[in-house]
Amino acid sequence: MPYLLFFILAFLWGCEKKIRLPIPNAASRVVIEAILSDSLGEAKVQLSNSTDINSNMASSPIHNAKVKIIEQGSNTEFDFQEKDGSGIYYCQKAKAIPNTNYRLSVNIDGKDYESIGKLPNKTQLMNVEILPDNANISGLRGQSSKGKDISLVVILNNSNHPSIQVAVNVIHKKQIVSSHIFSLRIPTKYARRMVFIPNLELSSKDSLIVNLQSISSELYNILLSIRNNSRQSKATPTTPLSNLTNGALGYFKICTSDTRTVKINSF
Amino acid sequence: MPTLFFTLILFLAFIFNNNILWSQQSRDSSTLATVLVSGKKEQKTKQVLMGVEKINAQLVNKLPFFFGERDMMAVTKLMPGVKSASGGQGSLSIRGGGYDQNLVLLDGTPVYNPSHLLGAFSVFHSDAIQDITLYKGTAPARYGGRTSGVIEAKSREGDNERYIAKGGLGIITSRLSVEGPIQKGKSSFFLSGRRTYADLLARTFSKRFEGNKLYFYDGNAHINFHLNAKNTLSLTGYYGADQLVLQNLFGVRWSNIVGAIHYQYKLSENSSFNTHFSFNQYKANLQLNRTDADNKPLVIEFLSRINEFNFNEEWLHNSTYHKLQIGISALHRNNAPGNIFLDGVALLPFNRSMLELGFYAQDHWQILPNLKVQYGLRLQSYLILGDKSNANLKAKAIEKQYFSPEPRLALNYSFLPNHSLKVAYNRNSQGVFLISNSVASLPTDRWTTASRNIPVSLSDIGSIGYVANIKGWEFSAEVYYKSLNNIADYKDGANDNDPMIDQQLLTGKGRAYGLELLIRKQRGIFSGWIAYTLARTEQNIPGINNNQWYHARQDRRHDFNIVFITKPHPKLTLALLWTYQTGNAISIPSAKYQLMGRTTFFYDGRNTGRMPPMHHLDFSLAYKLKTYKHLSSELSFSIFNVYARENPFIIRLKEDPNQANKIDIVQIALFSIIPSISWNFTIF
Numbered sequence: 001m002p003y004l005l006f007f008i009l010a011f012l013w014g015c016e017k018k019i020r021l022p023i024p025n026a027a028s029r030v031v032i033e034a035i036l037s038d039s040l041g042e043a044k045v046q047l048s049n050s051t052d053i054n055s056n057m058a059s060s061p062i063h064n065a066k067v068k069i070i071e072q073g074s075n076t077e078f079d080f081q082e083k084d085g086s087g088i089y090y091c092q093k094a095k096a097i098p099n100t101n102y103r104l105s106v107n108i109d110g111k112d113y114e115s116i117g118k119l120p121n122k123t124q125l126m127n128v129e130i131l132p133d134n135a136n137i138s139g140l141r142g143q144s145s146k147g148k149d150i151s152l153v154v155i156l157n158n159s160n161h162p163s164i165q166v167a168v169n170v171i172h173k174k175q176i177v178s179s180h181i182f183s184l185r186i187p188t189k190y191a192r193r194m195v196f197i198p199n200l201e202l203s204s205k206d207s208l209i210v211n212l213q214s215i216s217s218e219l220y221n222i223l224l225s226i227r228n229n230s231r232q233s234k235a236t237p238t239t240p241l242s243n244l245t246n247g248a249l250g251y252f253k254i255c256t257s258d259t260r261t262v263k264i265n266s267f
Numbered sequence: 268m269p270t271l272f273f274t275l276i277l278f279l280a281f282i283f284n285n286n287i288l289w290s291q292q293s294r295d296s297s298t299l300a301t302v303l304v305s306g307k308k309e310q311k312t313k314q315v316l317m318g319v320e321k322i323n324a325q326l327v328n329k330l331p332f333f334f335g336e337r338d339m340m341a342v343t344k345l346m347p348g349v350k351s352a353s354g355g356q357g358s359l360s361i362r363g364g365g366y367d368q369n370l371v372l373l374d375g376t377p378v379y380n381p382s383h384l385l386g387a388f389s390v391f392h393s394d395a396i397q398d399i400t401l402y403k404g405t406a407p408a409r410y411g412g413r414t415s416g417v418i419e420a421k422s423r424e425g426d427n428e429r430y431i432a433k434g435g436l437g438i439i440t441s442r443l444s445v446e447g448p449i450q451k452g453k454s455s456f457f458l459s460g461r462r463t464y465a466d467l468l469a470r471t472f473s474k475r476f477e478g479n480k481l482y483f484y485d486g487n488a489h490i491n492f493h494l495n496a497k498n499t500l501s502l503t504g505y506y507g508a509d510q511l512v513l514q515n516l517f518g519v520r521w522s523n524i525v526g527a528i529h530y531q532y533k534l535s536e537n538s539s540f541n542t543h544f545s546f547n548q549y550k551a552n553l554q555l556n557r558t559d560a561d562n563k564p565l566v567i568e569f570l571s572r573i574n575e576f577n578f579n580e581e582w583l584h585n586s587t588y589h590k591l592q593i594g595i596s597a598l599h600r601n602n603a604p605g606n607i608f609l610d611g612v613a614l615l616p617f618n619r620s621m622l623e624l625g626f627y628a629q630d631h632w633q634i635l636p637n638l639k640v641q642y643g644l645r646l647q648s649y650l651i652l653g654d655k656s657n658a659n660l661k662a663k664a665i666e667k668q669y670f671s672p673e674p675r676l677a678l679n680y681s682f683l684p685n686h687s688l689k690v691a692y693n694r695n696s697q698g699v700f701l702i703s704n705s706v707a708s709l710p711t712d713r714w715t716t717a718s719r720n721i722p723v724s725l726s727d728i729g730s731i732g733y734v735a736n737i738k739g740w741e742f743s744a745e746v747y748y749k750s751l752n753n754i755a756d757y758k759d760g761a762n763d764n765d766p767m768i769d770q771q772l773l774t775g776k777g778r779a780y781g782l783e784l785l786i787r788k789q790r791g792i793f794s795g796w797i798a799y800t801l802a803r804t805e806q807n808i809p810g811i812n813n814n815q816w817y818h819a820r821q822d823r824r825h826d827f828n829i830v831f832i833t834k835p836h837p838k839l840t841l842a843l844l845w846t847y848q849t850g851n852a853i854s855i856p857s858a859k860y861q862l863m864g865r866t867t868f869f870y871d872g873r874n875t876g877r878m879p880p881m882h883h884l885d886f887s888l889a890y891k892l893k894t895y896k897h898l899s900s901e902l903s904f905s906i907f908n909v910y911a912r913e914n915p916f917i918i919r920l921k922e923d924p925n926q927a928n929k930i931d932i933v934q935i936a937l938f939s940i941i942p943s944i945s946w947n948f949t950i951f
Contacts, residue, residue, distance in 0.1 A: 015913055015936045019879060026857035026871055033862055050860040050869055058928035059861040176864060223863075225760045230865045237854045238759040239870045240862070249860060249869065 023053055031059065032113060032250040034104050036069055036096050037213065037257040038122070043069070043094035045080050047087050047106065050249065061087020066107040069094055072116075073101070096254050098122075104244075104252045114245045115252035117216065122256035123166060125212040126155040130262060154193050154210065165220030167255070168193075171209040181215075181223045206264045213255035218243060222251045311734045312687040315631065315641045315679040317745055318362075318403030318730065318783075320346050324393035324423075329832050329842050330887065336440055336943075339399045340381065340389035343418065345828040347783035347798040348403045348745075350821070350848055351386065358386065360821040361403050362728070362747055363779025363804035364415025365754070367701030367714070370406075372419045374489075374503040376527045379549035379573055379714065381418075383483040383509050384463070385916075385937065390507050390523060394433055394444045395459045395487035397423040404728045404747055405691035408627040408643035408675045409581065409594055414697045414726035414751060422489040422503050425455030429951060437945035439465050449490070457489040480512035496533070503527040503545075521551040537586065543579040548572065549714070571713050573699075574601045588633045592643075596625040600699065604715040604768045617767060620652040621698060621716045629675065637681040645673040649698040649723050651716070669723045671696035685736040689745075691729070698723045700755055702768060703820070713768060720769045724753040741787040751777035756808050759873075775808030777819060793833040800826040811873055818852035818874040825849045838891040843884070850878030853918055859930055866930065868920065879934065881914040883907070900948040911940040 034045040045067045048059035067080035067089045080089035096102060096119040106113045154168055170178040182193055215223070225240040242249055320343070327337045344351045344359065352358040358366035358380075371381045373391070381390045391399065402410070402417040410417045423446075430447035444459030466481040485507030492500040508522035527545035534540065553569040581594035600621045629643030649669040677691040700721075703712040717723045732745035754777045761771035781802030788794050804822040811817070827847040834840050855876030856868035887905035894900075908914075913936035923929035 015939060016933055017913060017936075018931045019915075019918075019934050021855060021876055021879070021918075021932055023855055023857055023876065024871065026869060029858065029860070029869065031860045031862070048861060050858040053856055053859055053868075053930055053932075055859075056926055056929050058859075058866065179863060226862050226865070226867060228760060229867050236757045236759055236761055236873065237856070237868070237870060238873075240867060241760070249867075250862060 025052060026050070028060075030062070030108060030111075030113060030246075030248045032104075032106055032244055032248050032252070034069075034106075034115070034250070034252040036094060036102060036104075036117075036252075036254045038096050038098075038119060038255075039257045040095050041092055042257060043078070043080075043091050045089045045104070045106065047089065047108070061085070062108055063087065065089070066105075068105050070103045070105065071097075071100060072103060102254055106248075111246065113248040115243050117219075117243070117252055117254040119254050119256065120214045120216050123212065123214040123258070124157045125210065125258040125260050126157050128154060128208075128210045128260045128262050130208075130264070154212065156193070156212070165215050165217055167213045167215055167223060169211045169213075171211065172206065181220060181227065183217075183220055203264070208262045208264070210260050210262060212258045212260075213253075215253060215255045219251065219253055219255075226251075310685075310736055311741060311743065312681060312685050312736050313679070315639045315677050315689075316402070316405050316407075317677065317689045317691050317732045318348065318405060318747075320401040320403075321398055322401065323398040324396065327393045329840050329889065330830065330844060330885075336388055336437075337393035338389050339391050339393055339396055339420070340418070343399065343401050345796075345798065345830055345844070345846065346401065346403070347785050347800045347826070347828075348747075348781065348802070349401070349416075350800075350823050350826050352821070352851070358382070359416070359418075360804075360823075361401075361416030362749060363781060363802055363819070363821065364726075364749070365701070365819070365821060366703070367699070368413055368415030368697060368726075370410055370413035370417045372417070373505060373525050374420070374422050374501075374527050374529065374545075375543050375579065376503070376525045376545035376547050376577060377412075377575060378505075378523055378525060378547065380521065380523070380551075383485070383507065384465075384481070387938070388440070388463070388483065390485060390505070391420045392442065392459075392461060392485075394435075394442060395423055395457070395489075397421045404730050404749075405675065405677050405693045406695075407592070407641075408629040408645045408673075409579075409592060409596075411596070411625050411627070411645050411647050411673065411695065412598070412623055412697060412699070414695045414724055415749075422487065423457055424489060424491050424501075425457035427452055427455035427491070427493075432950040433948065435945045435947040437943060439463055439943065444487075449492075453494075454490070454492040456491075458487070460484070460486040478513075480510055480518075483507065483509040498533075499531045501529045503529070517553070517555045519551070519553050521549070524548040538582070538584045541579070541581045541583070543577070543581075545577045546575065547577070548574045569605060570603065571605045572603045573714050575599065590631040592627070592629045594625075594627050596623070596627075598623040600716060602699070602714060602716050604702075605713045619716050619718065622650040622652060623698060624648040624650070639679050641675070641677045643675040645675065647671045647673055647696050649696075649717060651718055667717075667719045669696075669698070669717065671723065671725060687734045689730075689732045689734065691732075693726075693728050695726045695728075696723050697726075700724070702755070702757065702772065715768045718769055721755055721772060721774060722753045724751060724755070724774075726751045739788060739790040741785070741789060743783075743785045745783045747779075747781060747783075749779040751779075754806060754808070756806060756811060758810055773808050773810045775806060775811070777804070777806040779804040779819075792835070793831065795830040795832050796828075797830075798826075798828045802826070813872070815872070817872060820852055820874060822852045822874070823849045840887075840889045842887045844886075845882070845884045847882040848880060850880050850915070852876070853878055855918070855932070856920070866922065866928070878915050878918055881912075883912050883914060884909040898948060898950055900946060902944070902946055904944050905942070907941040907943070908939060913939060 029050045031048045031050055032045065036043045047062035047065050049062060051057045051059060063082060063085060069078045078091045078094035080091045082089050098119050101116055101118050104115045165183045167179065167181045169176050222241045222243060229240045243251055322339050322342045327339050327342055330342060343349050348362045350360045352366060359369055360366060361369055371378045378390060382388065383390065398421055400419045406417040425446035427448045428451060432445050434443035435441060440461060440463040442459065442461035446455065446457040448455050462484040463482050466479060488504040490502045494500060503525065505525040508520065510518065510520045512518040525547045527543065530542045532540045550572045555567040576599045579594060579596045581592065584591045602619045604617065606617060625645060625647050627643060627645040629641065631641045633639045650665050651667040653664055653666045673694040673696060675693050679687050679689050681687045698717040699714060701712050701714055726749055728747060728749040730745055730747035732743060734743045753774050755772045755774050757771055758773045781800055784799045785796060787796035804819040805816045806819050807816045829845045831843045852874035853876050854870055854873055857871045858869040860867050860869065885907050886909055887903065889901055889903040892900045892902060915934040916937045917935045919933055921931050921933045923931050
């Protein structure tokens with residue numbers, strides 16, 4: 001936090017300009033973003049390659065990979081198929097059940113990448129409230145921000161276990177407009193957590209979908225490292241953690257899922 | 268311990284300390300362009316220690332600096348082996364050491380973060396300071412607690428015969444000092460104050476700076492009592508604070524307090540006791556103004572602080588061939604590495620206390636007319652004290668103890684008149700560390716101390732050098748190697764907001780080595796020097812960078828300084844300064860990819876990249892105006908960074924607004940070309 005603010009201060013008082021630095025080219029790495037939840041239709045695996053830092057491409061999708069998730073114990077295999085050449089592989093039948101280990105297996109050009117995980121205990125999303133506008137940051141240069149600042153209050157029931165890690169995604173018009181992760185370490189039956197979404201343009205007929213996922217503590221650390229990496233404000237910039245083998249970047253997430261839809265009535 | 272101390276009588280002496288303690292400032296400024304070191308000047312070829320520089324106000328007044336401000340600390344950066352942090356910041360790296368590894372003292376009292384406004388100014392300005400002595404590697408045994416260099420600033424004593432007022436009015440800062448006798452010939456006082464008003468001027472020219480504050484102020488006080496021929500008492504005080512505020516959204520404030528009492532008792536012409544008590548505090552506070560869930564104002568503060576109480580007792584004795592120095596020291600330190608407050612209520616407050624005890628003995632021995640040696644031993648003990656304030660912790664009185672015997676040795680052999688070979692070795696230890704991010708050095712970087720989990724760090728430094736003085740030219744070449752153990756660094760992905768800072772650190776070893784070259788002309792119509800350093804600094808900390816050696820943040824390969832001073836007319840002094848430094852080592856990603864809809868960066872290792880080099884040309888001109896009966900004055904004009912080089916302060920990554928998915932590397936530079944004009948006066 002202190003370093004992010006100093007970046008802002010330096011930006012205001014200093015001169016900013018684009019430069020080129022000699023950067024050794026890193027070999028392209030495989031990136032896997034795999035999700036398996038306890039709800040049908042949410043399982044997907046996105047495969048891509050990393051790109052050079054100076055490249056105009058965000059990523060380069062990987063096609064024709066062999067992707068499956070094996071339910072250990074029963075040895076049931078869920079095969080994933082690529083859709084529309086997007087590098088995203090889906091399996092409508094894949095769904096996680098409690099107390100069962102799942103192994104992700106991805107084969108790209110003869111090389112295997114794997115990960116194992118287990119479904120955590122479920123946390124229910126009890127309620128979602130929308131608070132009035134919270135525009136306490138009107139713009140660092142004195143300009144007003146577009147849209148509205150929405151605060152959601154997420155009330156959780158975590159009576160099942162002493163500490164949980166959760167991820168909250170706010171979806172608007174089928175796009176994730178905000179995602180948050182947090183950890184609840186204090187054992188309480190009900191926990192309220194506020195989620196702040198700045199600059200979101202909404203009208204009175206809009207709705208927000210709030211999706212709550214319970215995740216393992218290992219995955220919480222991975223998602224935290226991804227968030228810190230993109231913010232560039234942390235003490236030691238580093239490649240995010242990964243729970244995949246053979247040097248693959250990304251993660252394999254097994255989570256419970258609970259969703260609420262909130263309609264916007266008025267502001 | 269006191270009994271042992273007072274009964275240990277060995278008749279040795281300490282030439283060098285005599286110069287530091289007793290040097291008198293020369294007031295004849297007209298000849299000072301030709302003399303670069305004042306006081307009881309000893310030629311470098313005759314000094315037994317290597318890597319020592321003494322800087323006084325008279326040299327500083329001739330060199331161009333920021334906003335026309337005379338800055339002694341800035342001169343130290345022009346010496347070989349001394350480098351500043353990125354963008355001209357005040358933090359110093361001495362012989363590859365970290366920015367926290369230097370002991371900075373004001374009249375024997377430690378000062379943390381000795382700079383204002385991110386390094387634009389130092390806390391030592393030449394009106395209030397008599398001189399600064401820089402030890403780059405081999406410091407006397409009286410100094411301990413840091414593993415790199417020592418910078419000792421001595422306060423200016425007031426004139427005990429007449430009243431004098433000095434000051435300067437500039438476009439960015441102004442200062443005033445007053446000195447005079449309390450009792451003529453016996454006691455004197457010196458008071459000074461300084462303030463900058465950069466933000467006031469900025470607001471005048473641009474509405475963009477409305478609601479913003481950017482200023483510092485500081486004040487020095489020094490009182491001297493020569494009670495009688497045997498007894499002298501002096502008091503020193505300093506307070507300085509900086510404030511940066513952004514539109515009432517957040518603010519940063521940091522401050523330094525120093526208070527010291529020094530008493531000297533002369534047993535005889537050759538023997539004396541020195542007693543020193545002091546207190547110092549460094550505090551950094553970051554404040555955010557937010558609102559809570561009920562839209563009520565909420566103040567979030569992040570506070571780090573160090574408080575220290577210090578006691579020193581020392582005995583000095585001179586004889587024909589020996590100069591002895593024996594002493595004890597005790598320092599109590601209380602440190603809050605970073606506590607978070609919500610509306611004034613501390614969340615998980617965490618404080619740490621430590622006691623540093625030291626005993627030292629040193630002899631300077633003139634073995635032969637052309638061979639002298641200085642040898643000594645410092646015994647340093649660190650006691651980590653338990654936190655008794657929280658009964659739940661069930662802390663012990665002493666949680667952990669570290670002990671470090673630290674031999675010191677320096678040898679000077681003059682194989683020819685005005686030519687010397689020198690060899691030196693020092694071992695040092697350090698129990699307090701600055702934990703900083705890998706990008707920039709900031710005043711809110713956190714100081715923490717050794718603990719049960721983080722041991723004291725150790726350094727061994729050896730150096731060999733050659734010095735020659737030929738017809739007013741000085742040549743020197745020195746090679747050094749430094750080995751470090753138990754140095755700490757943030758682990759990968761560390762949480763820098765964690766009050767329990769130990770959990771975010773890993774420890775390991777380091778090494779630094781280099782070559783320093785200096786050519787200096789000390790007399791004549793022009794004077795100056797050329798300094799060059801070739802150096803390397805690395806760290807190896809298990810758990811970081813795949814357990815491989817990596818560049819330390821302060822690693823800079825080349826450092827080049829050219830200083831040229833000329834006095835073409837008795838009233839006119841011109842100076843030019845050009846400096847060049849290779850950029851700091853930084854962590855730069857070598858690839859990018861997408862996760863969760865965000866651009867994510869892949870890093871090959873820690874500190875694998877390098878910032879662009881820093882270089883600038885500075886110019887100054889000083890003209891003495893007509894002197895009246897009680898007033899002399901001077902007009903000075905300077906330009907910092909004549910060719911407006913934008914030297915990087917921070918490097919960051921930014922998405923290109925015109926091209927989707929394109930990442931730009933962007934640098935932020937703090938200072939461009941800065942002209943300054945000031946009128947400096949003395950009323951007597």
